[in-house]
Amino acid sequence: MLISAAMLISRETLDTGIIVTRSPPFKSYSVALPIILLVVAMASFQLGAVVAKQLFAVVGVTGATALRLGLSSVILLAVWRPWRVRLNLSEARSIGIYGLAMGFMNLFFYSSLDRIPLGIAVALEFTGPLAVAMAASRRPIDFVWIALAAFGLIAILPLGTGSQRLDPVGIGFALAAGACWAIYIVFGQKAGNAHGGQTTALGTVVGAIVIVPIGIGHAGATLLSPALLPAAAAVALLSTALPYSLEMYALTRLPTRTFGVLMSGDPALGALSGLIFLGEKLSIVQWAAIASIMVASAGSALTSHRGPPPVLPD
Numbered sequence: 255m256l257i258s259a260a261m262l263i264s265r266e267t268l269d270t271g272i273i274v275t276r277s278p279p280f281k282s283y284s285v286a287l288p289i290i291l292l293v294v295a296m297a298s299f300q301l302g303a304v305v306a307k308q309l310f311a312v313v314g315v316t317g318a319t320a321l322r323l324g325l326s327s328v329i330l331l332a333v334w335r336p337w338r339v340r341l342n343l344s345e346a347r348s349i350g351i352y353g354l355a356m357g358f359m360n361l362f363f364y365s366s367l368d369r370i371p372l373g374i375a376v377a378l379e380f381t382g383p384l385a386v387a388m389a390a391s392r393r394p395i396d397f398v399w400i401a402l403a404a405f406g407l408i409a410i411l412p413l414g415t416g417s418q419r420l421d422p423v424g425i426g427f428a429l430a431a432g433a434c435w436a437i438y439i440v441f442g443q444k445a446g447n448a449h450g451g452q453t454t455a456l457g458t459v460v461g462a463i464v465i466v467p468i469g470i471g472h473a474g475a476t477l478l479s480p481a482l483l484p485a486a487a488a489v490a491l492l493s494t495a496l497p498y499s500l501e502m503y504a505l506t507r508l509p510t511r512t513f514g515v516l517m518s519g520d521p522a523l524g525a526l527s528g529l530i531f532l533g534e535k536l537s538i539v540q541w542a543a544i545a546s547i548m549v550a551s552a553g554s555a556l557t558s559h560r561g562p563p564p565v566l567p568d
Contacts (some may be wrong), residue, residue, distance in 0.1 A: 285512065288504040292516050295500035299520075300372070300527040302493030305485055307367055307532065312482065313473040315368050318489065319361045320469020321477060323462040325490035335498070336452035348445040349453060352438055359434035360463055362427045369424025371534035373525025374410055376427060377544045380521060380551060381407060381441055382432025388556055395557050399550040406546030409539050451521020454498055481540065514555025518548045 302322075309318040339473060341349065366375040381403060388400050445552045470477060505513055521544045528534035536544075 262354045266403040270293070285508055288507040289512070289516065291500045292504035292513070295497035295504070296517070296520055296523055298492045298500070299321065300376075300523045301531075302489050302491075302497075303367060303372055303524070304527055304531045306364060306489045306493060308371075309482070309485055309489065310368050313469070313476050315472030316361065316465070316469045316471075318469075319357075319364050320462075320466040320473070321482070321486040322489045322493055323357060323360060323458060324466045324469075325486055326494035327455070327458040327462040329490060329495040330455035330498070333495070334451045334455040336443045336459075337447075338453040339449050339452045339456070341449075345445050345449070346442045349456050350460055352441040352445055352453070353457035354464060355438035356457050357461030357465040359384075359431050359438055360461065361468075362431035362434060366424045366427035366431060370428065371525070371536060371540075372528035372532065373422065373521055373534070373536060373544055374540060375424070375428045375431075377406065377434060377521035377547045378410060378428035379432045380547055381429065382435035384547070384551055384554065386431075386436045386439055387558075388524045393557075395556070399554045399557075402546045402553070403550035406543040406550065409543035409546065446538055451499075451502055452503065458494065503551035511555050511558065514558070515552045518551035518555065521548055 306318050306322065309321065313321065363375065363439075366378070384403055388396055388403075409560060410420070442453065442457065445457075449456075476482070508516075525534075525536060525541070525544055529536070
């Protein structure tokens with residue numbers, strides 16, 4: 255079944271798209287606050303990625319991922335208290351796959367970030383949810399968005415004429431992160447429809463259980479260095495705990511098309527963050543490629559079939 259791109263292009267909180275028909279419609283409350291919070295969440299994620307990249311030289315990619323997931327799981331456990339949830343076998347399976355996808359999505363994304371610019375890594379990762387959104391496309395307009403996304407992908411790849419050559423391994427990691435994002439979406443939505451925010455907390459714990467031992471094996475006792483704690487806590491807060499929670503709030507209070515269009519600006523924010531904070535300069539072709547993927551994402555959201563809107567939970 256085709257899932258609206260607007261519902262798909264939430265970084266890691268699609269699991270909260272709960273439909274409750276007895277709740278009030280969108281017109282009964284202002285969308286200004288959730289829009290502001292969504293923009294804050296997007297900016298927070300990019301800033302967290304900038305801070306995380308500074309940790310790579312000290313604890314490596316796996317160590318930085320382990321710190322993010324480990325500390326994030328502690329924060330989300332305290333906020334959502336998921337131990338109160340009673341899961342059936344199907345829900346537990348979905349959360350398990352969702353958590354594994356989350357963990358490896360973070361690991362692959364940071365691995366790409368270690369090799370290619372932030373904006374390009376974010377744009378390539380976006381191809382995962384965009385592919386899921388368009389998997390069952392049949393209308394002519396959908397193929398316009400597919401063509402734009404394909405153009406952006408080709409222009410970013412080393413084959414792209416006039417672009418600065420990128421590390422092919424970094425590109426592969428970014429695309430692998432996108433594939434994990436697609437899996438995350440499918441199984442996160444199944445589990446999240448029943449348990450919302452608790453699903454995010456449980457999924458983060460599953461991801462941490464898998465990734466943290468890998469980080470310990472690579473970085474060892476360095477992960478426990480008090481000097482790293484402020485940066486590690488900032489990454490956990492900025493990259494996971496804060497944006498997850500804010501996106502969750504926005505997702506249940508915004509029309510899906512509005513949500514998708516706003517989230518389509520993520521690659522541009524990534525590119526600007528990389529330019530301002532990391533000095534990562536992109537060629538004109540690479541900027542055009544990012545813009546093409548953004549337009550494809552926004553266009554897919556705007557022209558998607560209208561389904562029942564997500565509404566405020568009880």
